[in-house]
Amino acid sequence: MKNYLNCETTIWSWLSTKDHKRIGVMFLVSVTLFLLVGGVFALILRLEHLTPGPTLVSPNMYNQLFTLHGVVMVWLFLIPAIPAGFGNFFLPIMLGAKDVAFPRLNLASLYIFWIGAILTIYGVLDRAADTGWTFYPPYSSQTYTKATPVLLGVFVLGWSTIITGVNFITTIHTLRAKGMRFMDMPLFAWALYGVSIIQILGTPVLGIILLMVVMDHSFDWGLFDPARGGDPLIYQHIFWFYSHPAVYIMILPPMGVVSEIVTSMAHKNPLSYKAIAYSTFGIAFVGFLTWGHHMFTSGMSELNAGIFGILSMGVAVFSAIKVFTWTGTLYRGSVWIRTPLVYIFAFLFLFIFGGMTGVAVAATSLDVHWHDTYFVVAHFHFIMVGASLTAFLAALHYWWPKITGKMYFEGWGVAGAILVFLGFVGTFFPQFLLGNAGMPRRYYHYSEQFQALNVLSTAGSWVLALGLLLVLVTLIWSLVAGEKAPANPWNSRSYEWMTPSPPPKENFPETPRFVRGPYDYHLPLEPP
Amino acid sequence: MNLAVPKLQHHFEDLPKQAHAARLGMWLFLASEALFFSGLFTLYAAYRAHYPEIFREGVAHNDLVLGTVNTFILLTGSLFLSLALWALRAARRALSVLLTAATGLAGLVYLIIKATEWAHHMAEGIFPGGRGRFFVENPEPAWAIFYTSYYGLTGFHAIHVTVGVGILAWTAWWMHRERVGPAAAYKLAIVGLYWHFVDIVWLFLWPLFYLLRNPA
Amino acid sequence: MNEGRSSLKTIAITYAVLYLLVVGNLVVALAGVSGFWALFVAVSIAGLQTLVVALFSMELLRSRRSIGVVAVVAPLFVLLLVCLTVVDVYTRQPPPLEVPPVDRSLPSPPP
Numbered sequence: 082m083k084n085y086l087n088c089e090t091t092i093w094s095w096l097s098t099k100d101h102k103r104i105g106v107m108f109l110v111s112v113t114l115f116l117l118v119g120g121v122f123a124l125i126l127r128l129e130h131l132t133p134g135p136t137l138v139s140p141n142m143y144n145q146l147f148t149l150h151g152v153v154m155v156w157l158f159l160i161p162a163i164p165a166g167f168g169n170f171f172l173p174i175m176l177g178a179k180d181v182a183f184p185r186l187n188l189a190s191l192y193i194f195w196i197g198a199i200l201t202i203y204g205v206l207d208r209a210a211d212t213g214w215t216f217y218p219p220y221s222s223q224t225y226t227k228a229t230p231v232l233l234g235v236f237v238l239g240w241s242t243i244i245t246g247v248n249f250i251t252t253i254h255t256l257r258a259k260g261m262r263f264m265d266m267p268l269f270a271w272a273l274y275g276v277s278i279i280q281i282l283g284t285p286v287l288g289i290i291l292l293m294v295v296m297d298h299s300f301d302w303g304l305f306d307p308a309r310g311g312d313p314l315i316y317q318h319i320f321w322f323y324s325h326p327a328v329y330i331m332i333l334p335p336m337g338v339v340s341e342i343v344t345s346m347a348h349k350n351p352l353s354y355k356a357i358a359y360s361t362f363g364i365a366f367v368g369f370l371t372w373g374h375h376m377f378t379s380g381m382s383e384l385n386a387g388i389f390g391i392l393s394m395g396v397a398v399f400s401a402i403k404v405f406t407w408t409g410t411l412y413r414g415s416v417w418i419r420t421p422l423v424y425i426f427a428f429l430f431l432f433i434f435g436g437m438t439g440v441a442v443a444a445t446s447l448d449v450h451w452h453d454t455y456f457v458v459a460h461f462h463f464i465m466v467g468a469s470l471t472a473f474l475a476a477l478h479y480w481w482p483k484i485t486g487k488m489y490f491e492g493w494g495v496a497g498a499i500l501v502f503l504g505f506v507g508t509f510f511p512q513f514l515l516g517n518a519g520m521p522r523r524y525y526h527y528s529e530q531f532q533a534l535n536v537l538s539t540a541g542s543w544v545l546a547l548g549l550l551l552v553l554v555t556l557i558w559s560l561v562a563g564e565k566a567p568a569n570p571w572n573s574r575s576y577e578w579m580t581p582s583p584p585p586k587e588n589f590p591e592t593p594r595f596v597r598g599p600y601d602y603h604l605p606l607e608p609p
Numbered sequence: 610m611n612l613a614v615p616k617l618q619h620h621f622e623d624l625p626k627q628a629h630a631a632r633l634g635m636w637l638f639l640a641s642e643a644l645f646f647s648g649l650f651t652l653y654a655a656y657r658a659h660y661p662e663i664f665r666e667g668v669a670h671n672d673l674v675l676g677t678v679n680t681f682i683l684l685t686g687s688l689f690l691s692l693a694l695w696a697l698r699a700a701r702r703a704l705s706v707l708l709t710a711a712t713g714l715a716g717l718v719y720l721i722i723k724a725t726e727w728a729h730h731m732a733e734g735i736f737p738g739g740r741g742r743f744f745v746e747n748p749e750p751a752w753a754i755f756y757t758s759y760y761g762l763t764g765f766h767a768i769h770v771t772v773g774v775g776i777l778a779w780t781a782w783w784m785h786r787e788r789v790g791p792a793a794a795y796k797l798a799i800v801g802l803y804w805h806f807v808d809i810v811w812l813f814l815w816p817l818f819y820l821l822r823n824p825a
Numbered sequence: 826m827n828e829g830r831s832s833l834k835t836i837a838i839t840y841a842v843l844y845l846l847v848v849g850n851l852v853v854a855l856a857g858v859s860g861f862w863a864l865f866v867a868v869s870i871a872g873l874q875t876l877v878v879a880l881f882s883m884e885l886l887r888s889r890r891s892i893g894v895v896a897v898v899a900p901l902f903v904l905l906l907v908c909l910t911v912v913d914v915y916t917r918q919p920p921p922l923e924v925p926p927v928d929r930s931l932p933s934p935p936p
């Protein structure tokens with residue numbers, strides 16, 4: 082049967098495609114590649130910390146490595162991974178549309194992504210930036226390394242993100258199938274709506290401020306140089322106005338994935354559809370009011386610190402609403418424990434852990450103790466890896482049959498999930514203890530007393546890498562040897578399972594009519 | 610009369626929906642642009658809070674006449690564009706093409722005046738980043754900050770005007786070549802959204818860089 | 826929303842108001858108003874002009890509600906960024922750029 086994969090097969094047909102599914106697949110392949118690149122950087126960093134003194138790399142190279150690890154993971158993997166990859170692929174299908182609102186712009190966003198990625202990687206090859214992914218001036222204006230290509234790369238990547246956001250919101254507003262109201266949309270679409278708001282309103286602010294740093298670095302503008310009357314804190318304000326909400330760009334789409342998988346695997350209505358949908362907006366908006374909690378120890382005013390500290394805790398309220406709704410959905414469902422759900426269990430555990438430590442560091446008094454220590458490193462890795470990456474892997478397994486038309490190997494899938502979970506906890510849990518004991522982040526050396534936990538953390542990183550490698554290999558192998566996937570392997574009611582696997586070019590064999598909601602598990606399953 | 614109707618893309622139900630999508634998309638893009646400029650406005654606001662006195666003197670040092678003339682030129686350009694949209698919807702294409710081109714011309718005149726102003730500054734030895742003769746005579750660092758933010762904000766605005774002029778010229782040519790009718794007016798309206806937005810940015814830049822000059 | 830269109834009269838009134846506001850802003854500046862009130866008036870007039878341009882020239886009045894939401898939310902976020910940053914500059918203690926110079930000399934060695 083003709084589907085979106087085999088309707089045309091030339092390389093040019095991929096490079097010039099306006100099909101959102103192919104664009105989504107190309108994004109997925111690209112971000113997976115960058116996950117590997119960023120992962121290798123991380124492994125070298127961990128290896129360096131196996132012993133207190135010099136182990137593998139020079140101090141300068143260490144600085145460059147943690148910068149590039151951050152830049153690659155944040156802008157080349159986490160931010161585009163789920164929205165631009167799975168979002169592009171599934172949003173139109175879930176709405177019963179044939180494509181996104183602006184298909185040509187969609188393709189442009191992919192090329193802009195590649196151009197930005199090439200710029201950034203160019204910055205890696207030649208005297209790589211050593212500023213940390215936050216590019217704080219005045220250091221970033223003065224470093225001898227080539228910060229400019231990396232900064233410009235991130236600026237260009239921003240435009241890719243903005244275009245994706247504009248496309249998604251317009252698609253949701255104008256291309257829902259006949260009769261589908263907002264409250265009939267699958268929850269993943271709500272998550273993408275929330276994330277698009279942040280992408281549109283946050284990303285440009287980052288773009289402009291990084292451009293100013295480029296001016297400072299390349300043309301010596303001195304806007305943030307205290308010696309010349311500049312105020313570096315203004316940079317930090319503007320930077321975090323984007324970069325804190327960026328955390329929600331990384332976590333809202335995973336939350337959408339969790340909502341989909343939990344309902345599908347529990348075969349049950351979400352405990353409260355509205356709670357999940359509305360709390361998405363709660364997070365998106367409150368997320369914009371909390372940026373100052375990155376600056377408690379930077380000399381910000383006490384008044385602002387108080388305001389930001391209290392508002393930051395508000396995020397936890399909405400996150401908790403989601404977590405309780407998901408667990409409530411699983412309760413008394415007819416739960417199928419498959420690989421995606423195993424990842425979701427890991428997600429829930431790690432997300433609560435990361436979230437609760439987040440509330441702790443939002444308290445100014447505690448933050449003074451933990452700021453710039455490994456405690457913070459562990460906290461945000463619990464969110465970004467423990468929650469976002471885990472949900473990415475869950476989504477990869479959950480939608481693998483739909484995207485590729487092949488089933489992954491269930492046994493290997495579960496094994497991979499368990500390895501990833503154990504490796505993750507092994508890597509990052511010791512870092513909480515290290516940070517609390519006072520080990521600062523971004524330091525090349527550390528004192529002897531921290532070595533035992535650092536060795537544990539490094540060993541954990543190997544297990545994590547092994548797990549990810551296993552996932553990659555078995556998934557690729559399943560393309561060759563996997564069973565042919567049925568249209569709806571999970572008995573899900575969500576709309577993307579109503580079309581064959583893989584879907585035809587126009588998404589549905591004929592114009593779909595959605596007569597029931599995406600979670601109506603009390604109704605019988607209609608034949609696909 | 611032979612009036613072209615825009616093509617309906619395969620994934621939209623009907624033309625009004627396609628038009629609405631385009632319009633919404635443009636508004637979302639402009640929201641993004643607003644935040645883009647907000648970063649620069651924040652720089653201005655925060656540094657004005659740091660150095661109120663020198664910022665005021667810096668504003669007084671700018672050429673009020675040229676700035677005000679530019680405000681009127683941009684506003685008149687916007688007026689032409691509103692009229693162009695009205696004309697196209699009334700199926701008077703030739704008039705609409707003319708008015709659109711006139712808007713682009715207004716943008717061009719604006720750019721020439723702006724460039725003249727920059728040339729004056731540079732003749733005085735004022736360059737971004739606090740370089741030039743002027744900053745030797747006025748060594749207070751806030752002067753450099755003021756003029757860097759001035760060049761930054763007006764420069765980014767000028768880039769937007771330049772892009773706008775290009776788009777307007779292309780639109781005028783497109784309306785002429787394709788013999789478009791009222792059904793395609795939404796495309797001109799979208800170009801208009803962008804142009805009016807650029808106008809709004811200047812309506813803030815004008816007071817901030819030319820009017821707030823009076824000593825307390 | 827192609828069918829409805831601004832009449833020439835609306836366009837005339839809109840731009841008459843805009844020109845008047847520009848003149849008003851200029852007059853206030855030339856009249857020598859200074860300090861907080863100058864800033865307040867100038868930015869308020871610019872805001873008013875924005876409102877007029879958005880509602881009439883950009884046809885917000887006749888657009889769908891979804892567009893209206895975008896047009897309201899974006900300026901709010903601009904205000905949020907500008908205001909909270911400026912509040913920080915005003916409320917820092919001691920005033921940020923007047924911190925007394927740090928004594929960078931080495932402590933004297935013990936006798």
